[in-house]
């Protein structure tokens with residue numbers, strides 16, 4: 001079997017869902033399990049609704065719910081011409097909108113929104129899209145069957161960024177998906193959403209549908225995991241920042257994983273891990289151009305000095321200076337324990353004899369962390385930084401790659417630099433407003449400024 005995952009734009013309107021149906025029809029011999037994101041823009045709209053409702057702006061929130069109702073029902077009408085079928089599915093979808101309106105009302109009374117309530121609200125996006133896509137597929141003669149992903153994706157209760165429980169997922173995936181696949185039908189489920197063992201709704205963090213696809217693929221020993229998105233595959237840089245970015249036809253798991261972790265949003269950072277564990281190839285394809293070659297991610301792709309450049313424009317640097325660090329055993333462990341205790345994960349690290357600098361992606365709720373760190377030394381926080389990462393399996397073999405990178409950066413100020421232990425990633429911390437020019441200069445230096453293939 002294979003897993004076929006469609007991102008938000010690939011199910012963003014009736015025309016996109018129609019294209020997805022054609023893609024799945026072509027994949028039928030491979031026995032696909034279909035995973036979908038919420039329609040594009042819906043997750044953001046749901047987060048806005050929960051913010052507005054909990055600030056007491058109920059009228060705005062309800063208006064947001066109505067706009068979502070309109071968007072989904074319009075897509076349904078376009079996709080399912082038969083009025084009696086459409087009204088049956090419409091009634092199922094309407095139940096979600098009524099739930100949403102009630103949730104918004106409850107939040108406005110409470111005046112705040114917990115991560116748990118937000119997950120309940122935001123999960124509706126994937127529930128709606130998976131039901132809509134199932135109906136559209138059925139009308140097109142594809143034997144699709146809706147599965148509520150929360151019955152399979154078991155997670156812990158870290159709402160908003162829940163941790164999947166791999167063993168429970170494997171068991172449930174076999175129970176829920178395999179019988180449907182064995183009967184020659186196609187399960188359709190939402191990505192990104194899950195539930196605790198007690199059945200409370202959770203989400204895996206933004207962009208998490210890719211992660212769902214690969215977790216389900218690993219659970220079912222899939223032959224391939226296909227990620228269908230709005231670009232031709234993994235490119236040498238984000239084409240929104242570097243319009244001349246080029247397609248990478250084959251890339252190694254470790255490089256793809258570094259790129260995703262350091263900002264290449266085309267894949268959720270955790271996507272590769274379950275696939276590597278089972279040696280399952282991951283493909284990235286453009287759903288608007290289904291005949292393209294796409295990108296194949298495997299363990300044996302060719303090594304290149306530099307494969308691609310990724311970036312994040314919002315990072316925070318925390319610096320700790322302490323004379324105690326000098327020659328002291330166990331000091332770093334003490335520091336890292338503080339981060340662990342606060343569930344704050346570190347991206348890049350640089351140390352000297354008496355100082356430690358780290359970068360953080362998620363800089364919310366830092367105060368408690370800082371209080372603990374101040375017990376260990378002088379602490380400073382620098383916001384408004386960004387990261388640029390150059391990734392390539394032969395980065396450190398190619399003697400001049402580093403020199404070329406620094407030459408290309410010219411007068412761009414580098415606050416921190418770090419080469420990964422595997423030698424495939426050179427990460428530079430810059431001022432946030434220097435990230436875009438730095439990306440463009442580095443891309444020109446390593447890949448030339450030639451226009452991308454049409």
Ligand code: ADP
Nearest residue numbers: 007008009229230233234235237238264265266
């Ligand atoms: P989906 O909704 O299909 O999951 P995303 O918006 O999450 O799509 O990811 C696709 C986007 O990732 C692209 O539109 C592109 O702007 C961005 N992106 C960032 N880095 C890269 C890269 N190296 N290669 C391809 N796309 C990238």
Ligand code: ASP
Nearest residue numbers: 037043192206207208209
């Ligand atoms: N819909 C979710 C998001 O926008 C998950 C995903 O698209 O992968 O983050």
Ligand code: MG
Nearest residue numbers: 007207265266
């Ligand atoms: Mg995505």
